[in-house]
Amino acid sequence: MPMISLKHIKKTYPNGLTVMEDMSLDIEDGSFTVLVGPSGCGKTTTLRMIAGLESCTKGEIWIDDVNITDMDPGDRGIAMVFQNYALYPHMTVAKNISFGLKNFGYGKEEIKTITAEVLELVGLTEYANVKPGNLSGGQRQRVALARAISKKPKVFLMDEPLSNLDAKLRVNMRSELIRMHQKLKSTFIYITHDQVEAMTMGDYIAVMNEGKIMQYGTPDEIYSNPQNIFTAKFIGDPGMNIVPQPDGTSLGFRSSKTKFHRPENFDGAVFRGKISTRERLGDINHYTILSDDGCEFAVRNEEFFDFGEEICLYIEKKDLYAFNREGGRTEVGALPAEEAGL
Numbered sequence: 001m002p003m004i005s006l007k008h009i010k011k012t013y014p015n016g017l018t019v020m021e022d023m024s025l026d027i028e029d030g031s032f033t034v035l036v037g038p039s040g041c042g043k044t045t046t047l048r049m050i051a052g053l054e055s056c057t058k059g060e061i062w063i064d065d066v067n068i069t070d071m072d073p074g075d076r077g078i079a080m081v082f083q084n085y086a087l088y089p090h091m092t093v094a095k096n097i098s099f100g101l102k103n104f105g106y107g108k109e110e111i112k113t114i115t116a117e118v119l120e121l122v123g124l125t126e127y128a129n130v131k132p133g134n135l136s137g138g139q140r141q142r143v144a145l146a147r148a149i150s151k152k153p154k155v156f157l158m159d160e161p162l163s164n165l166d167a168k169l170r171v172n173m174r175s176e177l178i179r180m181h182q183k184l185k186s187t188f189i190y191i192t193h194d195q196v197e198a199m200t201m202g203d204y205i206a207v208m209n210e211g212k213i214m215q216y217g218t219p220d221e222i223y224s225n226p227q228n229i230f231t232a233k234f235i236g237d238p239g240m241n242i243v244p245q246p247d248g249t250s251l252g253f254r255s256s257k258t259k260f261h262r263p264e265n266f267d268g269a270v271f272r273g274k275i276s277t278r279e280r281l282g283d284i285n286h287y288t289i290l291s292d293d294g295c296e297f298a299v300r301n302e303e304f305f306d307f308g309e310e311i312c313l314y315i316e317k318k319d320l321y322a323f324n325r326e327g328g329r330t331e332v333g334a335l336p337a338e339e340a341g342l
Contacts, residue, residue, distance in 0.1 A: 028203075
């Protein structure tokens with residue numbers, strides 16, 4: 001039984017803009033579920049509706065067999081962590097945590113115990129009497145997490161909590177959040193527009209676009225078995241290369257599955273093009289390849305090619321993906337003639 005169910009949600013704003021028409025999603029109890037998609041796809045709206053900060057125009061939201069659609073935010077057993085930390089600058093780290101606990105009716109000794117426990121959990125015990133202005137971005141985010149944990153919620157909602165951190169710190173905080181989830185065993189719902197973050201952190205991923213769930217599944221399912229062109233292109237670094245066919249369908253292939261030299265007993269598709277750009281990424285070259293008809297795609301490989309050099313790419317049939325005219329996944333049929341290239 002899913003812990004959180006969104007059932008046929010519609011969201012229309014007072015100005016008449018409908019951002020969600022009929023969205024349903026089941027989130028597993030205790031899972032780390034990531035909502036990923038481009039800006040404006042409905043991620044934050046979904047999170048805010050679960051939190052009770054925005055209302056649903058139609059549909060229902062259930063948590064643990066309880067319909068919470070019209071329940072006050074404070075009664076939902078949910079804690080939300082924002083990207084801007086939302087800490088009180090005039091209070092110490094310990095007081096930022098204990099302040100909310102007073103409103104929950106905890107006694108003085110209970111508050112002291114809970115505050116000490118969560119500070120130890122997030123590794124900030126020695127900063128208990130420091131104010132947020134004297135902390136790094138990563139430390140402030142951990143304070144925000146500690147404050148959320150102290151309320152012992154059923155569900156943690158996180159709206160791009162790492163987006164204000166630099167790249168190295170963001171990687172470190174990803175690992176900390178994963179470890180924290182494993183310790184707490186609570187349900188985490190995490191928003192990001194960064195598909196790498198989604199793939200490395202989530203037990204489950206919901207890929208969103210224009211208020212719709214494009215695909216829901218494990219990171220491996222989403223990457224290896226995309227059900228539509230949007231998911232195929234959005235997930236992966238780089239995303240899947242999509243090659244339009246004359247009949248309106250498309251073929252797709254992952255950069256990692258390309259070969260520059262014809263394999264023995266080859267059975268697959270051959271694409272031709274010229275090197276348009278080259279980026280050196282350590283021992284790997286990241287190429288952009290441009291065909292005569294203007295089709296552009298990305299390939300990573302250890303081999304070195306010069307700008308303007310014409311190359312052939314060989315992709316085995318088992319590594320090809322086919323999509324119909326509507327962009328949905330279909331079976332790989334007859335392949336284009338090798339002479340036609342791209």
